[in-house]
Amino acid sequence: xxxxxxxxxxxxxxxxxxxxxxxxxxxxxxxTVHFERSEEVFVMDLPSRGATADPLAxxxxxITIEVAARTEAGCALAIHAEGVGANPTSxxxxxxxxxxxxxxxxxxxxxESTHQVLIAPSRAAQWQDSVDAFNAxxxxxxxxxxxxxxxx
Amino acid sequence: MSLIHTRxxxxxxSNLTPMIDLSFLLIVFFILVARMGGDQAPPxxxxxxxxxxxxxxxxxxxIAVNVLAETPSPAxxxxxxxxxxxxxxxxxxxxxxxxxLRADPKLSIDVRADRTLTYAQVEPALRxxxxxxxxxxxxxxxxxxxxxGGVSDGNE
Numbered sequence: 001x002x003x004x005x006x007x008x009x010x011x012x013x014x015x016x017x018x019x020x021x022x023x024x025x026x027x028x029x030x031x032t033v034h035f036e037r038s039e040e041v042f043v044m045d046l047p048s049r050g051a052t053a054d055p056l057a058x059x060x061x062x063i064t065i066e067v068a069a070r071t072e073a074g075c076a077l078a079i080h081a082e083g084v085g086a087n088p089t090s091x092x093x094x095x096x097x098x099x100x101x102x103x104x105x106x107x108x109x110x111x112e113s114t115h116q117v118l119i120a121p122s123r124a125a126q127w128q129d130s131v132d133a134f135n136a137x138x139x140x141x142x143x144x145x146x147x148x149x150x151x152x
Numbered sequence: 153m154s155l156i157h158t159r160x161x162x163x164x165x166s167n168l169t170p171m172i173d174l175s176f177l178l179i180v181f182f183i184l185v186a187r188m189g190g191d192q193a194p195p196x197x198x199x200x201x202x203x204x205x206x207x208x209x210x211x212x213x214x215i216a217v218n219v220l221a222e223t224p225s226p227a228x229x230x231x232x233x234x235x236x237x238x239x240x241x242x243x244x245x246x247x248x249x250x251x252x253l254r255a256d257p258k259l260s261i262d263v264r265a266d267r268t269l270t271y272a273q274v275e276p277a278l279r280x281x282x283x284x285x286x287x288x289x290x291x292x293x294x295x296x297x298x299x300x301g302g303v304s305d306g307n308e
Binding site: 015018019022023025026029030032033035037038039040041042043044045067069091092121122123124125126127128130131132134135138139147149150 | 204208
């Protein structure tokens with residue numbers, strides 16, 4: 001009868017070491033975390049060359065966007081296309097002009113959205129401005145955009 | 153004799169469960185957002201287009217061609233390999249890209265150039281990519297220009 005009267009064993013979980021480890025991990029992550037803006041991409045057109053180019057394809061002159069070096073007044077821009085010439089004063093205006101050139105269901109523009117657009121920065125133009133011009137063409141709805149090689 | 157003196161010493165317990173819950177939640181969050189180990193993309197001050205129309209960078213396999221603004225002259229890095237941006241460096245850059253493309257033709261090429269550079273300093277990398285595409289011959293190469301998401305304040 002006495003064997004049945006065993007006292008209940010008190011079991012307790014020692015959580016102090018776990019909390020220590022959890023806080024150490026927390027401090028580590030807080031100290032090493034580095035938040036940054038997400039990286040996004042523009043898909044760039046690489047011109048077909050050599051054997052990959054279709055020799056029978058009709059080559060319409062591309063729309064060329066010239067980007068000059070940045071000055072205090074800003075960045076001079078110019079659009080050249082067949083029968084079209086414009087000097088937008090900002091990238092927003094550049095995008096608007098390009099949008100006006102693009103043919104859509106509701107708008108009789110001169111060019112399809114697949115027409116080639118070439119960004120032609122001057123050698124001293126900033127990469128930031130070159131990418132801004134690229135962005136303006138993407139915003140206008142063109143899909144076939146690339147950079148033109150500069151000529152020395 | 154009042155009852156208050158017959159009580160034993162008061163025992164104060166702190167309830168640790170909510171704190172542990174919160175700590176674990178924070179740790180799970182940090183583990184998920186942490187990027188352990190260096191990838192092939194060194195920190196570059198990428199362009200920040202105004203009202204950007206970029207597409208999110210998917211986790212497709214890629215070759216990052218980084219153009220870093222270093223003094224005295226910019227450098228091009230691909231993985232651990234390092235090149236200059238002179239005309240003479242273009243064939244070596246192109247050969248490195250072509251070698252990677254032959255191993256995996258589905259790789260996309262990401263151009264990650266510092267926004268403070270001039271086009272003349274970035275162009276050798278673009279020309280090397282064009283040369284690499286010619287070297288692999290006939291392969292459809294996807295080239296992407298990297299930029300930072302978000303809207304700039306127009307002063308950058």
